[in-house]
Amino acid sequence: MxxxxxxxxxxxxxxxxxxxxxxxxxxxxxxxxxxxxxxxxxxxxxxxSRPQLVVKNTLCMGTDKCGDCIGICPRGALSAGVDGKPVLDRNLCSDSCARPCRGVCPSKAMFLFGxxxxxxxxxxxxxxxxxxxxxxxxxxxxxxxxxxxxxxxxxxxxxxxxxxxxxxxxxxxxxxxxxxxxxxxxxxxxxxxxxxxxxxxxxxxxxxxxxxxxxxxxxxxxxxxxxxxxxxxxxxxxxxxxxxxxxxxxxxxxxxxxxxxxxxxxxxxxxxxxxxxxxxxxxxxxxxxxxxxxxxxxxxxxxxxxxxxxxxxx
CATH class of the missing domain: 3.20.20.70 (Aldolase class I)
Structure with missing residues (x-):
């Protein structure tokens, strides 16, 4: 036990x-x-069944003011959107990744579900x-x-x-x-x-x-x-x-x-x-x-x- x-x-x-x-x-x-x-x-x-990375745009300061998440993904899953918010490509985001993106957002707009x-x-x-x-x-x-x-x-x-x-x-x-x-x-x-x-x-x-x-x-x-x-x-x-x-x-x-x-x-x-x-x-x-x-x-x-x-x- x-x-x-x-x-x-x-x-x-x-x-x-x-x-x-x-x-x-x-x-x-x-x-x-x-x-x-x-x-x-x-x-x-x-x-x-596995954790999922999510971006909550209402908390995001915008890539023009911050941008800490852009380019941090080794697979290129995160990029800057036309609206100044990060865009997550779920086809590139991997469950097996070490997730360098975790905890990088100062406004906690990016986090894991799970x-x-x-x-x-x-x-x-x-x-x-x-x-x-x-x-x-x-x-x-x-x-x-x-x-x-x-x-x-x-x-x-x-x-x-x-x-x-x-x-x-x-x-x-x-x-x-x-x-x-x-x-x-x-x-x-x-x-x-x-x-x-x-x-x-x-x-x-x-x-x-x-x-x-x-x-x-x-x-x-x-x-x-x-x-x-x-x-x-x-x-x-x-x-x-x-x-x-x-x-x-x-x-x-x-x-x-x-x-x-x-x-x-x-x-x-x-x-x-x-x-x-x-x-x-x-x-x-x-x-x-x-x-x-x-x-x-x-x-x-x-x-x-x-x-x-x-x-x-x-």
Missing amino acids: NSDLTTSGYVFNIQNFNIHDGPGIRTLVFLKGCPLRCAWCSNPESQE ERMSVAEVMNIVESERDFHARSEGGLTVSGGEPFMQPDFLLALLRQAERRYINTAVETTAFCRYETFENIAEHLDTVICDIKHMDAEMHKRHTGVDNALILENIRTLAQRRPHLDILIRTPVIPGVNDTDEAITAIACFVERLSPSVRYEMLPYHRLGANKYAMLSRPYPMGNVSLPGEKMRHLVGVAASLLGERLVNEH
Whole structure:
């Protein structure tokens, strides 16, 4: 187990004092890598498995005033743009590079999404909030991306938390081999899974993968571990699953699971839209929105089937 501390993985963010992803106050650790490509993804920096260099032009002083980054890349990935801002050619930027660009920007406009961290480094941050965990019955939540894409790192992290009597939770797409799912579930107090759509074709169209494995994993886990705290979530996305039929189908699936399984609906938001520009990608969802009245109606649809198992206010 001591070798767990030296196990390392790619982390792109750690949030302190989180209260939305598991009981109590949580330390939320985000791991890189995801097999899905959801059009509404609010963490596009989580999708690739390796760190990604980004330039945030709103912080950049301009190449006329600074220019420290221009010419520093041995592959020529950074150059001066016509607007006085650096231009990053992602086809030339290499994961294997020693990254001389890292830390060169005085205004911190250039940085990496993701870094390699050991379990020991992550746990030092988690332990720093231990008093808040204890008082609120909180703990550690591992999210992503998809945490199960780094199973060895995830398992080592959870085992260390378990040894220190820290409550553990994971947020997952459930798109992984069931054996991996089951093995890691042994070290979890809470599992939070998404069900985005019951229709396989619609699911694949909007996420890039079929939903059969996801649904079977959730169904099997609920059967084999009836006392595990399981929360199913659905992000309600305009034009994807914001219909009575789509929500009813998901609620019926949840209704057939163990009575202890809870359900939550999350309203669509655009909070990650600015990250797409930093990654040189267009925001896939455009300007769509979800009216509050429609969200309240759909919550009522789910409540009519699930009652108190629905954790949204209704």
